[in-house]
Amino acid sequence: MAFWSSTSAFTSKVPRKILFMFTLSLSVTYLFYSLMSCYNSLRFPVQESYAEQGRLVTEETTVALRDKLSSSSTSRGYTAGDALYKTATVQTGYVAVPTAEREGEGEGDHVGSDRKDTEWVGTAIAPTEVAAAGGQNAVLEREHQESSTTDEELSRRGNSTPEYGEKKLPQAIIIGVKKGGTRALLEALRVHPDVRAVGVEPHFFDRNYEKGLDWYRDLMPSTLEGQITMEKTPSYFVTSSAPKRIHSMAKDTKLIIVVRNPVTRAISDYTQTLSKRPEIPTFEVLAFKNRTLGLIDASWSALRIGIYALHLESWMQYFPLSQIHFVSGERLIVDPAGEMAKVQDFLGLKRIVTDKHFYFNKTKGFPCLKKPEDSSAPRCLGKSKGRTHPKIDPDVIRRLHKFYKPFNMMFYQMTGQNFEWEQEEKQ
């Protein structure tokens, strides 16, 4: 009562004008926050969906991933890697969280896709002419499809030689990684007379598994005695159920993984999405949960796919390393014949695809095939391979290199190969 009366005494003393101004400013502030919260609730779902539903980095999920990596790595003796991982967590607080579906999906050149396969683009002119012609028009490409071939053409191409022999389940699969150079590798392999491969990505072990092995086998081209059946679906590498499924199909399946500097791979992945959806936020925005705090959004699929050590761990539970071959995506560009020699050895094939099969196309900026499987004309890959990447803030690149370093080290340790991505950072 005393308080009430003193308050009324106070209000009666304060000029009415000041009281009015005070109430007005409170109302304006309230209105401002109401509008802000409406804006955020409208804005964030959209942004989040581009960020593949990234979840906030929490201590809990950090520990979960570290445990996953450390428990399996210690059992295999990768203790240094575990220590490295801890370093990464402590220094940066980043973490990987459950993935969005289809994060490893390639160009959309998959079975059932209305987007078409990205293939080597036929050039009716000689390699030298292509280089001299200048401009992207020198490389013949189809508008909209970002590919040189339709699914139907691919199916035919997959079966381009007469259907002698029988359809078999693949004995070797290129399981990843998305944007690593998987198409270039498969097309170069198809030059080999003892390799027959399906042109489209079957996505059997991730999306079409319920269709059954007969469906899968039926997609494959027929092979003769001594020929190998192959396919490539880059999303398998990041699909947790894929190792078990492939193992249950045939435990002696040979696996090939084309790896590339995870930072460049992420930018390539982003560039692909940007080409389809130009309205998406910038790479720099998507890469961080909180840029000021340096909190990287490792749940964004473009970044998560590059944590190779994490994904490889699942494969190593089913397949010995001797059954997995790693191709350097970088070397596949600068020395395609060198990488092809190793792949052919791994597949037990005669080294038939050599430097004679490649030429460097200056217009494309990549090696192209002099004589692809089904044609005597030279071919480069379509325009969806070798896109110009947007310029990314160098500070973001540096932070990403720092983020990936411990994972890369662990990956080198697991594979026994140094892919030298840290050298690229220094350059």
Ligand SMILES: Nc1ncnc2c1ncn2[C@@H]1O[C@H](COP(=O)(O)OS(=O)(=O)O)[C@@H](OP(=O)(O)O)[C@H]1O
């Ligand atoms: N010979 C040749 N020609 C063109 N492009 C080549 C070649 N060799 C490797 N690459 C690199 O392959 C990258 C695309 O990788 P993928 O084929 O695995 O992509 S996908 O996952 O199937 O969409 C593609 O990535 P971007 O350059 O970012 O587009 C190329 O760098």
